[in-house]
Amino acid sequence: MPVHAHTAAIIPATAAAIKQAIAARRGHVVLVNFWATWCGPCVAEFPDIVRVSRQLKPQGLETLAVTADSRKDLTAKVLPFIVKSGASFPVYLEQSADPQDFITAFDASWQGDLPRTFIYDRRGKLVRTLSGQQTAQSLTAAVRPYLKP
Numbered sequence: 001m002p003v004h005a006h007t008a009a010i011i012p013a014t015a016a017a018i019k020q021a022i023a024a025r026r027g028h029v030v031l032v033n034f035w036a037t038w039c040g041p042c043v044a045e046f047p048d049i050v051r052v053s054r055q056l057k058p059q060g061l062e063t064l065a066v067t068a069d070s071r072k073d074l075t076a077k078v079l080p081f082i083v084k085s086g087a088s089f090p091v092y093l094e095q096s097a098d099p100q101d102f103i104t105a106f107d108a109s110w111q112g113d114l115p116r117t118f119i120y121d122r123r124g125k126l127v128r129t130l131s132g133q134q135t136a137q138s139l140t141a142a143v144r145p146y147l148k149p
Helices: 015-023 040-059 071-085 099-106 136-147
Strands: 003-005 008-013 029-035 061-067 091-094 116-120 126-131
Touching: 008 015, 008 071, 015 029, 015 061, 015 091, 015 099, 029 040, 029 136, 040 061, 040 071, 040 136, 071 091, 116 136, 126 136
Parallel strands: 008 091, 029 061, 061 091
Antiparallel strands: 003 008, 029 116, 116 126
């Protein structure tokens, strides 16, 4: 059940549900950012994710964020952060019996380090993986080639 605050909602989701959300956006380039409020580089990067999402949405970019925060921190930490950031894209809460299985579902070579950003092309194929904190410039440069019609 989603947790809401004003316009922000956090949707608990399994890896399969998030992959389904990516597939549902076929025809768009999809940027998926894995982050957490307890991850300093993630918090520093998030405003750039929001900025790039806003700037490139008209060209066909869809953005999804997946937080690795614990469910108990949703109301006190995650929701206020999302609201303050002005994020207008879906935010999912990682839900899994085994976090390693969740991570491996996206990239078998990923160790679970955050932040991690995946870019899917208009056909829904994973085309880029960005490790560590990105800037608006590096995100835009990574996404732009796939936005071309």
